[in-house]
Amino acid sequence: MTYSLKLLKYFLLFTQNLLGVINSPYRAFRRISQTEELGQLIFIFLLVAFYFAFGTSIRLGVGNPYLLSGEFNKLFSFAILTFLLFSTLIYTLGTIFGGKGRIKSVLLGWSYTLLPTLVWFFITSLIYILFPPPRTLSFPGKALSLVFIAFSLGMLFWKVVLYYLTLRFTLKLDLLRILGVSTVLAPVIAIYGIIMYRLGIYRIPFI
């Protein structure tokens, strides 16, 4: 298969899974767990790169291209490192808790859990332009805060559902074992978030 045909195949798979993750995540993750087409990751990370280019230009402005590209490279590199770190951690913990699966499936499954993260970061950047913080205690301020918190919770719940499905299908774990993995993983995420904040990389970790 030629390079462009392969790329088209990955794009179609990505689109199919993207729609699946939104509309019927259960079926989509069952399908994702059975494929080994890591090429789909290209499109997920293109979206991540696009977000960081967008987010960085909003934060720093487009006046200083050197500062902009430096910040973009830093954020994008850490996003990939974070992705690899947590995929490996989930695979290792899942295996310790009795899960059976392949690292390739975990990488693919975990990559699709980045979608709620991406949507949250994109929308938050847009709201930052349209309604710059801080929010006030006026009625519109309270109303927007309520809507923004509801949106953030919605993305968090969606992320939790996709995380559960990743462990359920790629490592064939049951709910009890998933809770076991999560108990170990939650403090790691908290510590990682604090480290990233202290290093000045992410205010909210891109997980």
Place this chain on the structure above:
Amino acid sequence: MKEDLYYRELVKKMTEIAIVTPQSVGPFTPLYKRVTPYFKEKPWKVLAFSSFITSTILYLLFGSLLVRLASILQFGF
């Protein structure tokens, strides 16, 4: 029979379903089976509803603290 298209599709579907063993959570299994279908198809309906209810409850509990949290999160991207 193995040449039958419907038979092959049925086998394919059964294999797909059997990837994971059915989930059992002891006495909570009936509740689990009642709740999970809402997350399997078009989960955004239940996610939107539950997030709005949760944020309203949080606002009633914490009041202006939620407004401060929204401001902090808005700086978080």
